[in-house]
Amino acid sequence: MRATTKLVSSTHPSLHLSHPTPEPFIWNTLIRAHAQIGAPPNISSFSVYLRMRFQGVKPDFYTFPFLLQSCSSPSSLQSGTKIHAHILHSGLSSDPFVQTSLINMYSDCGNLNSAHQLFYEIPRPDLSSWNSIISANVKSGSIVAARQLFDDMPERNVISWSCMINGYVKCGDCKEALAVFRNMQALDGEDVRPNEFTMSSVLSACGQLGALEHGKWAHAYIDKCGMKVDVVLGTSLIDMYAKCGSIERARRAFCGLGSDKDVMAWSAMISALAMHGHGEECLNLFSQMQDHGVKPNDVTILGVLCGCVHGGLVNEGREYFDRMSEEFGLTPMIQHYGCLVDLYGRAGLIDNAWDVVRSMPMKPDVLVWGALLSGSRMQGDIKTCEFALKQLIELEPLNSGAYVLLSNVYAKMGRWEDVRNVRYIMEAKGIKKVPGCSMVEVGGVLHEFFIGDESHPESRQIYLMLEEIMKRLKMAGYVGNTREVLLDLDEEGKELALSLHSEKLAIAFSFIKTTPGTPIHIVKNLRICVDCHVAIKIISKVFEREIVVRDCNRFHHFRYGSCSCKDYW
Numbered sequence: 086m087r088a089t090t091k092l093v094s095s096t097h098p099s100l101h102l103s104h105p106t107p108e109p110f111i112w113n114t115l116i117r118a119h120a121q122i123g124a125p126p127n128i129s130s131f132s133v134y135l136r137m138r139f140q141g142v143k144p145d146f147y148t149f150p151f152l153l154q155s156c157s158s159p160s161s162l163q164s165g166t167k168i169h170a171h172i173l174h175s176g177l178s179s180d181p182f183v184q185t186s187l188i189n190m191y192s193d194c195g196n197l198n199s200a201h202q203l204f205y206e207i208p209r210p211d212l213s214s215w216n217s218i219i220s221a222n223v224k225s226g227s228i229v230a231a232r233q234l235f236d237d238m239p240e241r242n243v244i245s246w247s248c249m250i251n252g253y254v255k256c257g258d259c260k261e262a263l264a265v266f267r268n269m270q271a272l273d274g275e276d277v278r279p280n281e282f283t284m285s286s287v288l289s290a291c292g293q294l295g296a297l298e299h300g301k302w303a304h305a306y307i308d309k310c311g312m313k314v315d316v317v318l319g320t321s322l323i324d325m326y327a328k329c330g331s332i333e334r335a336r337r338a339f340c341g342l343g344s345d346k347d348v349m350a351w352s353a354m355i356s357a358l359a360m361h362g363h364g365e366e367c368l369n370l371f372s373q374m375q376d377h378g379v380k381p382n383d384v385t386i387l388g389v390l391c392g393c394v395h396g397g398l399v400n401e402g403r404e405y406f407d408r409m410s411e412e413f414g415l416t417p418m419i420q421h422y423g424c425l426v427d428l429y430g431r432a433g434l435i436d437n438a439w440d441v442v443r444s445m446p447m448k449p450d451v452l453v454w455g456a457l458l459s460g461s462r463m464q465g466d467i468k469t470c471e472f473a474l475k476q477l478i479e480l481e482p483l484n485s486g487a488y489v490l491l492s493n494v495y496a497k498m499g500r501w502e503d504v505r506n507v508r509y510i511m512e513a514k515g516i517k518k519v520p521g522c523s524m525v526e527v528g529g530v531l532h533e534f535f536i537g538d539e540s541h542p543e544s545r546q547i548y549l550m551l552e553e554i555m556k557r558l559k560m561a562g563y564v565g566n567t568r569e570v571l572l573d574l575d576e577e578g579k580e581l582a583l584s585l586h587s588e589k590l591a592i593a594f595s596f597i598k599t600t601p602g603t604p605i606h607i608v609k610n611l612r613i614c615v616d617c618h619v620a621i622k623i624i625s626k627v628f629e630r631e632i633v634v635r636d637c638n639r640f641h642h643f644r645y646g647s648c649s650c651k652d653y654w
């Protein structure tokens with residue numbers, strides 16, 4: 086959100102008093118034109134400014150905001166500071182428009198301290214200055230400080246509210262984003278009515294949470310308000326529905342865009358199909374997109390590659406990766422290499438995966454090593470496993486998952502000394518396991534469950550139901566798969582630990598709260614374990630329920646005893 090653009094396009098209050106001569110107007114127009122091209126300020130807009138001064142024309146209230154627009158990245162901080170000096174010299178530094186533009190400039194250039202300093206120097210900051218400083222904090226990830234300012238400000242408009250909602254979405258606290266949105270709605274007034282930008286953030290929050298009911302409600306709200314679903318909002322809808330597990334609704338939102346679809350909308354739908362494991366359809370859509378004359382970008386190709394990964398389409402994946410640079414003129418980024426490693430790893434072609442890792446032009450990151458790890462684990466290639474894990478730990482010394490896996494790998498090899506070592510390091514560094522958490526939305530309310538959780542008010546009934554479910558599963562031939570459980574538990578303990586996994590608790594709760602036949606949507610923060618995967622497959626058959634689980638990697642649609650991932654995740 087760029088507050089500056091809005092500010093300068095409205096009429097400055099002081100201008101009613103003084104009549105600007107045409108001369109600064111022309112210079113300002115020139116400065117703005119140069120600033121908008123995005124050329125470095127010292128050689129374009131700033132040189133126009135210098136010529137203006139040279140000709141004896143005094144800058145006015147518009148000159149500096151326009152000039153500052155050209156400083157929008159950390160590399161232009163020096164130029165921005167220089168302009169700031171000119172502002173102080175010109176005597177315009179107490180003008181609210183100029184002050185707000187300066188706050189925005191320092192924020193865009195990544196200097197939050199200076200932005201704060203400027204803000205606190207303003208005796209009575211106006212709404213725009215408040216919004217700018219909140220936005221500056223949001224941009225730098227200081228959400229707590231942003232909230233403090235938001236709570237302190239004397240009045241708020243739609244920009245303030247949207248900025249806060251967007252801030253919470255960006256830092257991953259989507260529940261709080263929705264809570265702020267609810268507070269916003271409780272207000273009545275023209276300037277606090279949610280706009281397209283607000284709704285796009287709200288949809289994104291629903292998507293991240295996997296809260297389908299909330300998302301459907303937000304969609305209905307957009308329609309009710311008569312907001313035009315343009316390509317941006319439409320893309321947000323596609324993304325939200327896909328992440329909430331409703332590929333059908335995502336398709337409808339995509340079709341609803343008619344001929345308005347741009348590359349982002351196509352890419353969103355391609356990624357949606359990929360996430361849900363519809364590999365073939367994903368590739369079909371990609372060729373349709375090209376038939377429509379839309380040029381793919383790197384997001385599109387990433388979606389296509391993910392489609393190949395989740396659909397197990399090895400040759401196709403390699404082909405698209407090669408076409409990326411040869412045909413579309415795009416340079417593969419680290420994510421694309423990560424996909425390629427994943428593609429080979431899952432297909433059991435560990436040597437090919439290694440070739441990619443060795444030949445990539447950049448240093449492999451966590452995702453690349455993670456992909457190699459998954460592949461080698463699945464294939465039982467312990468050596469590669471160990472190597473990838475060590476790299477992961479080096480990159481993320483506090484990643485508990487990697488340590489746990491490494492100790493399990495050593496245990497499998499019977500290297501008990503190493504197992505103890507890993508545990509010792511974890512303890513010494515104070516690393517704790519990230520607890521598995523599953524979320525389920527029932528009756529428009531989100532319920533969270535952790536492993537072995539007993540904090541839910543209806544905990545007793547949930548455990549009774551779980552017991553009942555496990556009994557029926559065992560009758561249907563289910564045996565707990567204890568291979569992936571931490572090794573210091575005995576067999577019985579292992580099986581018990583498995584039955585308490587958060588997704589099983591969430592399913593038991595949904596069984597209590599919903600009528601038979603209602604599909605269940607669960608969002609899990611970690612990768613679903615082998616045992617839960619087996620168990621849920623049987624549950625879907627025995628209880629005739631469609632269960633959709635989104636884990637941190639992909640979607641699993643369980644129906645009639647099998648999963649859409651074809652046990653390949």
Ligand code: ZN
Binds near residue numbers: 583613614618
């Ligand atoms: Zn599990």
Ligand code: ZN
Binds near residue numbers: 642
């Ligand atoms: Zn699955």
